[in-house]
Amino acid sequence: MQLKKIFTRTCIAALMFGAFSHAAMADQLDDIKKAGKIRVAIAMGTPLFSYADDKLQPTGSDVDTAKQLAQDLGVQLEIVSVTNAARVPTLQANRADIVVADLSITPERQKVIDFSIPYAVISIIVGGPKSMQIKDYPDLNGKRVGLTRATVNDTLTTQQAKGAEIVRYEDDATLITSMVTGQVEVFSSTPSNLQEMQKKAPGKNLELKFEQKVFDLGIALNKNQPRLKDWIDNWVKTNMKNGKLNTMYKKYHGRDLPASVQNVQ
Numbered sequence: 081m082q083l084k085k086i087f088t089r090t091c092i093a094a095l096m097f098g099a100f101s102h103a104a105m106a107d108q109l110d111d112i113k114k115a116g117k118i119r120v121a122i123a124m125g126t127p128l129f130s131y132a133d134d135k136l137q138p139t140g141s142d143v144d145t146a147k148q149l150a151q152d153l154g155v156q157l158e159i160v161s162v163t164n165a166a167r168v169p170t171l172q173a174n175r176a177d178i179v180v181a182d183l184s185i186t187p188e189r190q191k192v193i194d195f196s197i198p199y200a201v202i203s204i205i206v207g208g209p210k211s212m213q214i215k216d217y218p219d220l221n222g223k224r225v226g227l228t229r230a231t232v233n234d235t236l237t238t239q240q241a242k243g244a245e246i247v248r249y250e251d252d253a254t255l256i257t258s259m260v261t262g263q264v265e266v267f268s269s270t271p272s273n274l275q276e277m278q279k280k281a282p283g284k285n286l287e288l289k290f291e292q293k294v295f296d297l298g299i300a301l302n303k304n305q306p307r308l309k310d311w312i313d314n315w316v317k318t319n320m321k322n323g324k325l326n327t328m329y330k331k332y333h334g335r336d337l338p339a340s341v342q343n344v345q
Contacts, residue, residue, distance in 0.1 A: 107307035112177055117156040120146040121176035124161045125253040128272035128332045129182045129202075141332040145199060146180045148324060149299075152315060163250050165230035168193055171300055178312070182270075184232045184295035194305065195298030196312045198341045199320070200329050204233045204292040207274045208266035214289040220244040226264030228255050233268040236292050260284065268292065272333065296341065320344045 112118050122130045122142055130140040138159055150157035160176045167181050171193060182202050185195045206225075208214055221243030227233050229248040238246055247264050249255040252273055259267050260281035266289070267273070277286050299312050319325045321344070326337050336342070 108305045109308040117158050119158045119176045121160045121162045121170045121179040123164050123181040125251045127276045141329050142180050144328045179300035185298040193300050198296035199316045200297040203294050206289045210285040217241045223266050224264045225266045227268040237268045
């Protein structure tokens with residue numbers, strides 16, 4: 081009788097372990113394929129990367145990247161529109177499967193989420209009126225500097241421009257409006273946003289003052305998703321080698337991706 085109980089408990093334990101192991105091995109890639117769609121968080125309102133065209137349709141290099149990825153995976157694309165500050169929280173809350181939203185690969189972010197190998201790059205710059213003499217961070221002392229919250233330029237500028245008054249906005253579109261309407265004197269953002277400001281307010285004579293840094297961009301996904309990460313990494317490699325990712329980037333940004341990103345192994 082005792083032996084029978086031990087045998088029964090052993091069988092139950094084995095079944096439970098098997099179920100647990102199967103659950104542990106389950107991957108989000110299977111869920112995406114089963115659902116027939118992939119939810120991609122994209123920060124709309126980011127010129128050249130993701131914005132609405134004249135027909136109010138999503139467009140930009142990140143939008144095209146997400147469309148191509150969904151097509152190659154054989155599923156429908158569902159765009160989850162987010163602010164820059166909500167990119168990582170949206171992923172962590174499982175309101176999106178991945179993030180394709182000019183998200184820079186940084187050590188801080190890698191502590192809580194995973195990234196694919198780089199699929200694009202972003203330049204971070206400081207810009208302002210030609211009349212202002214600004215060559216480096218000390219020249220920002222005492223000036224109102226606008227930037228977008230929860231971005232790498234937020235972190236960089238806050239660390240380096242200790243004497244500046246930092247004014248944070250929820251998205252790039254609001255930052256652009258604030259700059260062209262004179263709510264801030266200087267900004268930290270991207271060359272594409274500078275172009276938008278120049279279009280909207282040519283009389284302000286805005287120009288690039290100095291480049292802060294160039295960051296690699298990665299497709300973000302939750303941790304512990306090895307099969308999904310492997311599929312995305314291979315997808316990036318394939319579309320980097322066949323030139324599609326560079327073509328999409330150049331179409332909107334007017335320049336090629338750097339060799340360090342294109343020559344992926």
